[in-house]
Amino acid sequence: MTTQVTSPVRVRATDAADQPERTPELEALYRTFEKQLLIPLWTEIGELMPSQPSSKALPYLWRWQDLLPAAAQAGELVPVGRGGERRAMALANPGLGGRPFATPTLWAAIQYLNPGEDAPVHRHTQNAFRFVVEGEGVWTVVNGDPVAMRRGDFLPQAGWNWHGHHNRSDRAMAWIDGLDIPFQHYTEATFFEFGPDEVETREAPEHSRSERLWAHPGLRPLTHLRPTPSTPLLAYRWEYTDHALSEQLALEADGHAVTVEPGHAAVRYTNPTTGGDVLPTLRTEFHRLAPHTETSPRQETGSSVFQVFDGSGRVTVGAAGWTVERGDLFVVPSWQPLSLATETGMDLFRFTDAPVFERLDLHRSHQEGTQA
Amino acid sequence: MTTQVTSPVRVRATDAADQPERTPELEALYRTFEKQLLIPLWTEIGELMPSQPSSKALPYLWRWQDLLPAAAQAGELVPVGRGGERRAMALANPGLGGRPFATPTLWAAIQYLNPGEDAPVHRHTQNAFRFVVEGEGVWTVVNGDPVAMRRGDFLPQAGWNWHGHHNRSDRAMAWIDGLDIPFQHYTEATFFEFGPDEVETREAPEHSRSERLWAHPGLRPLTHLRPTPSTPLLAYRWEYTDHALSEQLALEADGHAVTVEPGHAAVRYTNPTTGGDVLPTLRTEFHRLAPHTETSPRQETGSSVFQVFDGSGRVTVGAAGWTVERGDLFVVPSWQPLSLATETGMDLFRFTDAPVFERLDLHRSHQEGTQA
Amino acid sequence: MTTQVTSPVRVRATDAADQPERTPELEALYRTFEKQLLIPLWTEIGELMPSQPSSKALPYLWRWQDLLPAAAQAGELVPVGRGGERRAMALANPGLGGRPFATPTLWAAIQYLNPGEDAPVHRHTQNAFRFVVEGEGVWTVVNGDPVAMRRGDFLPQAGWNWHGHHNRSDRAMAWIDGLDIPFQHYTEATFFEFGPDEVETREAPEHSRSERLWAHPGLRPLTHLRPTPSTPLLAYRWEYTDHALSEQLALEADGHAVTVEPGHAAVRYTNPTTGGDVLPTLRTEFHRLAPHTETSPRQETGSSVFQVFDGSGRVTVGAAGWTVERGDLFVVPSWQPLSLATETGMDLFRFTDAPVFERLDLHRSHQEGTQA
Amino acid sequence: MTTQVTSPVRVRATDAADQPERTPELEALYRTFEKQLLIPLWTEIGELMPSQPSSKALPYLWRWQDLLPAAAQAGELVPVGRGGERRAMALANPGLGGRPFATPTLWAAIQYLNPGEDAPVHRHTQNAFRFVVEGEGVWTVVNGDPVAMRRGDFLPQAGWNWHGHHNRSDRAMAWIDGLDIPFQHYTEATFFEFGPDEVETREAPEHSRSERLWAHPGLRPLTHLRPTPSTPLLAYRWEYTDHALSEQLALEADGHAVTVEPGHAAVRYTNPTTGGDVLPTLRTEFHRLAPHTETSPRQETGSSVFQVFDGSGRVTVGAAGWTVERGDLFVVPSWQPLSLATETGMDLFRFTDAPVFERLDLHRSHQEGTQA
Incomplete structure (x- = not known):
């Protein structure tokens, strides 16, 4: 049967409890499926529709x-x-x-x-x-x-x-x-x-x-008043980022609740025409951990890449963990819990695919000790 | 070098004109890349960044x-x-x-x-x-x-x-x-x-x-006034779809420009709380071709599945083409030109991933004889 | 001093406790204000900035x-x-x-x-x-x-x-x-x-x-996919309105919480391209009270006009109240509590300026027995 | 007839050509209207619905x-x-x-x-x-x-x-x-x-x-990611405004089309959470005219107040005109053409009600020598 041989489709053969008994009739039906380029849901559902995200990517x-x-x-x-x-x-x-x-x-x-x-x-x-x-x-x-x-x-x-x-x-x-x-x-x-x-x-x-x-805070040229899908600002300079983060920690020290969690300052880079993400598919942030800070584990749908900008610390992603320092890059796959810790302080740049998830109503996150 | 052997990464070996000469030093560098889980852009760019969409999916x-x-x-x-x-x-x-x-x-x-x-x-x-x-x-x-x-x-x-x-x-x-x-x-x-x-x-x-x-046109219960990401209406009945399409063709016959192109009526299923797509990732439409209608070829980023609901006709997707009738399902991969033709009239249901592309500012389309 | 005489401006003369003592110097200053077309806030604030809305319009x-x-x-x-x-x-x-x-x-x-x-x-x-x-x-x-x-x-x-x-x-x-x-x-x-x-x-x-x-529920012509500020639908027919309201009361009778309050069904007319109000400045609704229904008093910023469409009942607006019947029109000024009651059932059409308030972040409402 | 006497309503008496002949029957009808608190459109339309905006406010x-x-x-x-x-x-x-x-x-x-x-x-x-x-x-x-x-x-x-x-x-x-x-x-x-x-x-x-x-350009604290109807930034400092305007003029001098018109730089103050106006009902801007600049007359629905911040010049609003200098305030009523001219340069702060008009789809503008 040449067609069978060349069909790119194979029905998964399994004797699992939730599968129909592999009778000759069923096997014949599966061959028919393959000829017709059909694949049953019941042999695939476990992998396609897991109870929670399970990323192929590794930390x-x-x-x-x-x-x-x-x-x-x-x-x-x-x-x-x-x-x-x-x-x-x-x-x-x-x-x-x-x-x-x-x-x-x-x-x-x-x-x-x-x-x-x-x-x-x-x-x-x-x-x-x-x-x-x-x-x-x-x-x-x-x-x-x-x-x-x-x-x-x-x-x-x-x-x-x-x-x-x-x-x-x-x-x-x-x-x-x-x-x-x-x-x-x-x-x-x-x-x-x-x-x-x-x-x-x-x-x-x-x-x-x-x-x-x-690059003038809160000011917009009168000749450019329409929202644009991506930011028109081509450089977000370090001096501003650094200053914004220092101020958050200083405000926190004065008793104001402006940090993500104690000792953890963070800014998001935004499109000044909308207040939203800089790019339609990419979110970028900068995080600063004060000395002796440990973040509580957080899970999020979608994935991130971090680069350590300064300082050093300890990163835990799911079962993996590393000591990191300036320039090191690490990956956080979807739904893997991330926590960061530092003794001497650490600055991190982060980028993620979060806008894809938020715009398509697929975003979920969970932080230990919090709701929703 | 066991690490090399187990690394999942291989740099593409090629003597193409735009690639650096494969000297022993370069080969050694490529082995270093592999050990470090790095892949150069210059060996991959042709496949990753084609001049226009080239779908692996087939019509x-x-x-x-x-x-x-x-x-x-x-x-x-x-x-x-x-x-x-x-x-x-x-x-x-x-x-x-x-x-x-x-x-x-x-x-x-x-x-x-x-x-x-x-x-x-x-x-x-x-x-x-x-x-x-x-x-x-x-x-x-x-x-x-x-x-x-x-x-x-x-x-x-x-x-x-x-x-x-x-x-x-x-x-x-x-x-x-x-x-x-x-x-x-x-x-x-x-x-x-x-x-x-x-x-x-x-x-x-x-x-x-x-x-x-x-299911009351233009009417919304006062208890449900917030926009919801997906439609709250669980059934879009055939009588309404059929009627809407008949009316479009009747209006066209009276000289009003309400069809997509001559003889081609179409409706989109929408979320009554927003006027947008029924689901955050899926767009659904119904198309009716009057007898003796031929649509002009149209390309779109993203992919579609059509099911013939009634009638029969001829479908052309890129280099492929079929005569189709009630119940037949066909696939239009990204950027493949689609045209439809019928002698006796044809009704088609369509679904696509277009909301993904539109919400992420990645949507493009081209119809022969038109701009943009 | 002819200028004084013709100035359209007069400073309010008052001996109220919160006003400065009316010394000759103050009176002279007030004349200077008038010449310069200035009016002090302190003589006007009571009327301009009341503690809560006080409409000149009467029920x-x-x-x-x-x-x-x-x-x-x-x-x-x-x-x-x-x-x-x-x-x-x-x-x-x-x-x-x-x-x-x-x-x-x-x-x-x-x-x-x-x-x-x-x-x-x-x-x-x-x-x-x-x-x-x-x-x-x-x-x-x-x-x-x-x-x-x-x-x-x-x-x-x-x-x-x-x-x-x-x-x-x-x-x-x-x-x-x-x-x-x-x-x-x-x-x-x-x-x-x-x-x-x-x-x-x-x-x-x-x-x-x-x-x-x-006028096809949830369906949109493919030739008209942009949101428009006003509805493109020029007639919302009675049969649909009537049916939507009957269904709400029938669903309520079956135990589903779809009415505004017991016995009180209501729909808002909406723009099918957005799900929002039909017109940028006007909101329109239809309310149906089942027999033996009394609504709880509700206050809202902005004003309304109601017309009784069918049936009869009792209307209370602030201190005013009337028995009403088919065709009667009544006015609800801003923040005046409204309640409706009927023995035999009553249908009402309503229009308001609510979009003005909502779009300018000025909307507030209060219903007895509820929060915010 | 006491009711007539106390009715607050009077039908306008006029013998204008477009009005019905003032027969005794008509006069009697008008008295009926007054008793019933009705006013005909036909006696009012000229004032209520002028062919174009006619503001009571004066320049x-x-x-x-x-x-x-x-x-x-x-x-x-x-x-x-x-x-x-x-x-x-x-x-x-x-x-x-x-x-x-x-x-x-x-x-x-x-x-x-x-x-x-x-x-x-x-x-x-x-x-x-x-x-x-x-x-x-x-x-x-x-x-x-x-x-x-x-x-x-x-x-x-x-x-x-x-x-x-x-x-x-x-x-x-x-x-x-x-x-x-x-x-x-x-x-x-x-x-x-x-x-x-x-x-x-x-x-x-x-x-x-x-x-x-x-106040960090393009940066947003991670703890404040929701859009807010009004700006969270409580001070827009002069150094930034001044710098933004200088840069616009410098870019213009380098050949880039970033000014409103030659020699006319301008910024809008915006809400960093949305890119829109700072307040739901108020728009604020700062305009800088280089020496020897004259703006072309511009009409806009809605009204403005300007304050001269620095320099001096000539202002024309409809038929009115003044020479102005630091601190002077002037008013531009709806649809009155405004033009500004200066020999030595002039800085102006402006505020308007434009958000009211834009959010309610009532905004129109016209600048001489331009479309729409």
Whole structure:
């Protein structure tokens, strides 16, 4: 029976208690199903509809002290240019079958640019951002607007905007790219276009035009009054983030309940035209733990990637746990409880796919000792 | 090096023009990447970031005349009950590696219930609906509200509501289930809970309570004024759908531009509390083609499943094409151009994952001869 | 000092305890204020900022048995045509200084059209609707779409749409017009334009095009998918309203909590494109009291006009109270407690300015025996 | 006929061409109308439904050099305290019948506080803000949070928050209060409550807690993620406003189209939780005209109050026009064309009732030489 042989479909054979008895008639029916490209729910339901989220992704840690030398070696051996487009090395979660995916939805990579190099201009529907844990000297040029990248800066860049990078300095620079590549790959709805091989401008201003227009708290240019799906602000500078977090801890010390939990300050990066997330599929946050702080375990649908920005501490994700320090990246799969602890203080950048879940009414979270 | 051997990660080996030369140093670097669970973008970008959507799913047709007998045989051989939960057989797209997925995001199955049988009560975060191409006699009981199912009816049922089905008649009944199982499986954010083995009530009213409360055009009970993420109306009856479509064609005949294109009437099922889609992840529509109508090819990001409800015609999806008739189900993968043609008239039910794309700002469409 | 004499401003003279002593210096300062067109807050605050709403409008009742003969007399003596535009007589609340305003924000008038007459076509930014307590034979033509008017029908018509009316029958017809004329008059933002003297069409179809396109519960034409600020449905027919209310009472009798309070069914007319109010400034509802029902007193910011559609009962508004019957209209000023009681059952149509309050975050309500 | 005599209603007597002939029968009918508290539309329509907005408010200018001395005199003669609540003197538009209203919807007053004085704590549903054209030394305490007031600062304070002011310095201070008092007075939906006679705290920090939590561009505390109808940020400091405007002009000089029109920079104050207006009924903006700038005439529904913050220039509002300088306040009634011109540069603060119009779908504007 050639059709049977070539059919890509197999009905799961099992003698489990909740399955019908495997009579010859049933086996014949299963062969009919396979020919017709049908699969019964009753053999699949356990895996497809578990009682609670069970992620294939594993909690995992990548150490900056390993990543950076590997990236530097790529800087020596691998040119950056058209076709490959970026000298970026993606975190590949060991649970995800060898795909370059940090979690089922999130891409996290270290990108490396030598002095004088250009990463060529292109655009894609994937939403992206860069976060800088150390170094400076690169400008990312977004739709012709040159945006300096420096330690602590968060630089979002929404889908379908032209962008390239160039290193104006005499030192190589590395940073983290975060994108929704795995999610958009899954959705099979992506578009990509090549632009010029070199960035449109070599100007290297202290502040991008987007900042000069938008980085004023609570103020909006009268020429830009419509809400936009993604943030128009291309750089969220470290000085503001740092200041916001310090103030939260200072207010807490004065007795005001403004922190997530004792010693745990946090901000979300937002789109000033809506107050919502910076990108339609990606949420980004910065968390600061004061010395001697331990967070209570929290579970959330959807996945996260964290990078330790400063300090050090102990991270527990489900059954896994690591001691972490500056630059280390770790992954929190869906519904795995996360807790953080530090003796000396720790700063962490976080990005997640939470907007996907919230916009589709699929978000749930649970924190120990709290309701809902 | 045992670590290398067990690492799930492999860097793609290729001599393509846009790849760096495969020197021993590069190969050594790639082994380092693998050890560190890193994958370069430059070996993956072609597949991950194509210039336009390229779906793994294939256009495919399932014929009702094949589906129904297979389901009937399952009715004889496979009991329905706790564990297996439903006597449902899912369409398995031949491009999707033997998974029971009609498209990467959508589940479509034929469900079959014998006289007197109960499909046990459960609830899950997956959003679901039923559509009836023929037959009657089953009531689906949603949170204790019994909803009759009859030819032409569309019966949505949002995630996390208790539901079971029972067949009150003396004849077996089959219908189509549509769910976002593949999408929610991908998101790893699903919850499932068992309820009683039998439905809460054997009442079999003509109209469900939800209809008595909600199926009045433009009217809303004063006790239910908040928008809800999913529709509170549990049955969209055929008489209304049929009437709405007839009126569109009659208005078109009178010279009013109310159809999608000449001879092509269509309605979307909506949530009366918002005017938006019935379910957060699923869009459902009904299309009617007048005799001698041919639609112009249309591309859309995201995927669809159609069921022919009545009449017959010719369907073209990308390079594939079929002559279709009552009950036949076919799949339109992302960005594959679809056109429909009929000599004698054709009615089609459609469901898609479009809300996912629209809510995440990822939706694009293109119709021949039109802009954007 | 001529300037003083002609200044329109006077500072309130009072010896109240909370006022500064009226020394000659103070009086001179007050004269300076007047010259400069300044008024102190301290002499005005009591009236401007009361501890709770205190409406100038009075609870008041207009009896249909008085209104209809007066309107009929106008039908004999007053032609309808260009300039006067409509043979409409507005309820003038006795607390509002002789203005033709039912409440500070709402216009309510009885309009009367003789057989064969046309009310000429015009458009204005004011939002309007018609409600028919008895009679038939008139078609209102909105943007060329003829809409039959019959007992129990509610016919909204958003600002800036062309509209005229014509009486196709051999009997005069009267109905109620509701508009936001007082509110828009206050805002000083209104536009008005004349159209043809006669309606564009004498067609008199059973159903308007808008109904044929939109009056299908939960269904939306695929050609009209954007939310619109006002409802596209031009007629909400009595049969649907009546049925929705009967079903609520029947469900209540079966033990389901779907009524506002025991014996009190109610629906809100909504915009099917949003689920919200039919018009941006006007809310409309229909209430049915079963026999032997008494509602508990309810206060709300904003004002309402009710018309008794059927049955009879007792209305209490603050200190006022009346026995009412078919066609009677009464006014509920802001924050005045309203309660309704009936022995034999009573149907009421209601319209209010509630959207103004809700959209500006000014809405408050209080029902006896409930929180917030 | 006593009823006639006491009826507050009079039908307008006129022999205009579009009115019915004043026969004895008609006069008798009009008397009937009056007895029944009815007013015909046809005698009123001209005034109620004009072809375009015709505001009763007049364009008018108040000079700071007059206001400040009058306020200072009040500082000598009028105590501030419970009952009068505030030493505030409101601009009374000469077209508004002697009411303390700058426009039909807007309240604008100069408030004056002597060294050491407290304006007592209260709360009201009216939305308010302060704007400081000169001076410092006062802290406004909002829900216990002390907010310094200094030149150029904009200090919003939403309805129903407790607030008082105290002057910590040894000099008197004056500032501008803007509120929606006239609008809320019209709506008859206001509540007011007294708090303590003195402010809760004499602390005088450089920055309020609200700033420490919220004045970080694009950053949002994780503990405050819900949209709020009014801004949580209690001070928009001059340094940010000034910087944002300078940058707009600098970007314009570099060839970027970021200004309203050549030489005309402007920002809107926004609620960081939504990107929308700071208060549900009030919009506030700051405009900067570069030297040698003239704006093109612009009409808008709704009214505005401007205060010149710096520089000088020429203002034209409809038929009125003035030369203005620092501190001067002027009023732009609905639909009156406004243009501004300056030789030496001019900074202006503006507040309007625009949110009322936009949220109720009543907003229209027209700028010469542009569409819509």
